[in-house]
Amino acid sequence: xxxxxxxxxxxxxxxxxxxxxxxxxxxxxxxxxxxxxxxxxxxxxxxxxxxxxxxxxxxxxxxxxxxxxxxxxxxxxxxxxxxxxxxxxxxx
Amino acid sequence: xxxxxxxxxxxxxxxxxxxxxxxxxxxxxxxxxxxxxxxxxxxxxxxxxxxxxxxxxxxxxxxxxxxxxxxxxxxxxxxxxxxxxxxxxxxxxxxxxxxxxxxxxxxxxxxxxxxxxxxxxxxxxxxxxxxxxxxxxxxxxxxxxxxxxxxxxxxxxxxxxxxxxxxxxxxxxxxxxxxxxxxxxxxxxxxxxxxxxxxxxxxxxxxxxxxxxxxxxxxxxxxxxxxxxxxxxxxxxxxxxxxxxxxxxxxxxxxxxxxxxxxxxxxxxxxxxxxxxxxxxxxxxxxxxxxxxxxxxxxxxxxxxxxxxxxxxxxxxxxxxxxxxxxxxxxxxxxxxxxxxxxxxxxxxxxxxxxxxxxxxxxxxxxxxxxxxxxxxx
Numbered sequence: 078x079x080x081x082x083x084x085x086x087x088x089x090x091x092x093x094x095x096x097x098x099x100x101x102x103x104x105x106x107x108x109x110x111x112x113x114x115x116x117x118x119x120x121x122x123x124x125x126x127x128x129x130x131x132x133x134x135x136x137x138x139x140x141x142x143x144x145x146x147x148x149x150x151x152x153x154x155x156x157x158x159x160x161x162x163x164x165x166x167x168x169x
Numbered sequence: 170x171x172x173x174x175x176x177x178x179x180x181x182x183x184x185x186x187x188x189x190x191x192x193x194x195x196x197x198x199x200x201x202x203x204x205x206x207x208x209x210x211x212x213x214x215x216x217x218x219x220x221x222x223x224x225x226x227x228x229x230x231x232x233x234x235x236x237x238x239x240x241x242x243x244x245x246x247x248x249x250x251x252x253x254x255x256x257x258x259x260x261x262x263x264x265x266x267x268x269x270x271x272x273x274x275x276x277x278x279x280x281x282x283x284x285x286x287x288x289x290x291x292x293x294x295x296x297x298x299x300x301x302x303x304x305x306x307x308x309x310x311x312x313x314x315x316x317x318x319x320x321x322x323x324x325x326x327x328x329x330x331x332x333x334x335x336x337x338x339x340x341x342x343x344x345x346x347x348x349x350x351x352x353x354x355x356x357x358x359x360x361x362x363x364x365x366x367x368x369x370x371x372x373x374x375x376x377x378x379x380x381x382x383x384x385x386x387x388x389x390x391x392x393x394x395x396x397x398x399x400x401x402x403x404x405x406x407x408x409x410x411x412x413x414x415x416x417x418x419x420x421x422x423x424x425x426x427x428x429x430x431x432x433x434x435x436x437x438x439x440x441x442x443x444x445x446x447x448x449x450x451x452x453x454x455x456x457x458x459x460x461x462x463x464x465x466x467x468x469x470x471x472x473x474x475x476x477x478x479x480x481x482x483x484x485x486x487x488x489x490x491x492x493x494x495x496x497x498x499x500x501x502x503x504x505x506x507x508x509x510x511x512x513x514x515x516x517x518x519x520x521x522x523x524x525x526x527x528x529x530x531x532x533x534x535x536x537x538x539x540x541x542x543x544x545x546x547x
Contacts, residue, residue, distance in 0.1 A: 107536075109536050125535070126390070127535075129387075129390040130391060133391075138468065147384070149391060
């Protein structure tokens with residue numbers, strides 16, 4: 078799967094329907110396996126030591142947000158749906 | 170962001186201000202203070218720090234090229250740049266506002282020297298085995314444990330320490346004048362002898378809870394990972410500098426050394442050796458440039474490509490330096506030549522910031538084949 082590197086304003090602020098497939102593809106690519114939308118992938122045993130930083134770098138670049146030290150809560154990043162909710166909060 | 174300086178300026182700085190001190194520093198086991206001052210005076214202890222925080226705001230490729238030139242001149246000076254900047258990078262990324270505003274400008278101006286303490290005697294590559302403890306009591310934390318292989322731990326004024334708290338592995342910033350902190354110089358290293366290595370003991374060091382960098386429990390997955398990612402990028406470029414130096418020294422020697430009626434460079438076997446090390450050095454530089462391009466773009470793949478660059482560049486440095494010693498014959502084994510130091514320093518780059526073996530394991534977890542077209546994560 079190939080997608081562009083940047084979103085334009087309206088697309089960037091779109092709802093879960095746009096973000097979820099993108100984030101799902103990134104996580105599947107990073108972990109080399111598919112994950113369900115509510116599956117806690119930190120509990121799967123497939124998360125690599127680089128994944129946390131790769132995911133944050135991806136989200137910051139993709140959605141033009143800044144993940145701060147106070148955002149470091151596994152709940153924000155442990156499932157696809159939680160990531161989408163986190164992005165929505167950062168963009169609101 | 171600093172206006173990009175020509176590579177020639179970096180080279181002149183490194184050759185004039187650092188290279189003459191490299192051998193005496195190596196022999197003395199202590200980086201000449203004039204080198205530290207030269208880096209400080211030129212702002213080169215704040216390369217990656219934004220100008221708004223007192224740094225030069227260099228882009229990753231400019232920083233890399235400078236690091237390569239410094240590494241070419243003196244790996245111990247490059248090591249200072251590496252550890253100092255990797256701590257700066259971690260604080261810039263995960264430090265709280267107050268710490269960032271107070272400490273980062275001082276680091277950038279070289280008013281503080283930073284070191285990084287991760288390894289322990291029983292926790293090297295396996296960072297999850299750390300035994301240094303961080304105990305919280307109200308608004309304070311108490312740090313106890315012993316760290317080893319702390320580059321520039323002998324002169325650092327602040328150390329980023331990775332230890333174990335109730336929440337998990339956690340990063341804390343420890344001023345070196347904290348009561349209970351003791352340093353012990355480590356000497357007789359094979360390479361980077363002027364890296365002023367130390368073992369650091371923390372005997373129930375009392376610190377404000379604000380010394381925690383990032384959130385407690387994220388010290389390894391995010392803070393140390395950020396630091397090591399920067400460190401790998403810096404070491405990779407430093408290895409490029411070693412490889413370049415080995416190639417240049419080998420050509421210079423082969424052009425003048427006559428045996429059997431002609432100079433070495435005209436011998437077919439020598440040409441093959443020179444070609445192989447030249448290509449290895451160029452390939453290492455190309456991988457570092459690609460990692461730099463991706464870092465500049467903020468691409469997620471930069472983390473992996475930085476590991477690729479470090480893995481390849483450190484191997485290229487060892488290969489080129491080993492060949493350089495061989496090309497110099499018996500002279501190559503003597504301290505009077507720089508190539509024996511290059512070989513000793515090159516070996517260090519294969520071990521620090523993730524050994525080549527660990528990088529093979531980490532890279533093996535990645536779908537590298539899927540990224541060959543470069544189109545997925547940018």
